[in-house]
Amino acid sequence: MKALIINCTLKRKPEFSNTGAMALKTAALFNELDVETEIIRLNDYNVLTGNSSDEGDGDEWPLILEKIKSCNIFIIATPVWMGHLASTSQKVIERLDAIFRDETLIDPNNGQFMPYNKVAGCLITGNEDGAHSCAAQVLWAMQEIGFTIPPNVNAYWVGMAGGEKDYVEAGGERYLYTNKTLRYMTANLAWFADLLTKNPIPVNLVEASEKAKSESE
Secondary structure, eight states: OEEEEEEOOSOOTTSOOHHHHHHHHHHHHHHHTTOEEEEEEGGGSOOOSSSSSOOOTTOOHHHHHHHHHHOSEEEEEEEEETTEEOHHHHHHHHHHGGGGTOGGGBOTTTOOBTTTTOEEEEEEEESSSOHHHHHHHHHHHHHHTTOBOOSSOEEEEEOOTTOOOOTTTTTGGGOHHHHHHHHHHHHHHHHHHHHHHHSOOOOOHHHHHHHHHHTOO
16 A cells, blocks of 8 residues: 655755654554555656646656556645645646546546545645645545545644744644544545555446436537
8 A cells, every 4th residue: 555645845855844744744654554655745846837747848747647646545735825725735736637638547448537546635734724724625626536535534733823833843743633633544544545445436437427418418
């Protein structure tokens, strides 16, 4: 079982990332469940703006897309900026929109999109509120493109309003609610990923589309 976590921090290596720290803790919990985890930082790659699988001209999104194809569990880890998703997180979502048009990412037999039979979750960090809104945006987008969203698969930490201390500085790694939701998330993602591996979703989207056409104008 393989998990991929994309750290969408705005920072670049080697600068410390609080979102990365939460991702590392998540990976340690996955290790307890025998899930192999890879963490990548989006800003380590030259990912161009767009909504295709390959924007050309040195675009490195195809490298990341291959990692998504080979994982069972996909997690977007994002900081909150001005109450919204980081622009890097939105870029990941926009690039995955190519799934609806790229025939190489659609099963020709049943029409299922590449993320079918994979599960997704999200991690959120910030020093003020906005975690619920960010999680809602990420998880809605992931189910729209075909990922399965199990219960309780978002974990977050946000500091006090107006505060300047982030996840690690403020002791978020010892915060009960965050640690509890991290364990909920990893356990549910691992269990549902195993379930879908052994019991793939049988729905034929090609047949469903044809039936929809026959009853529509």
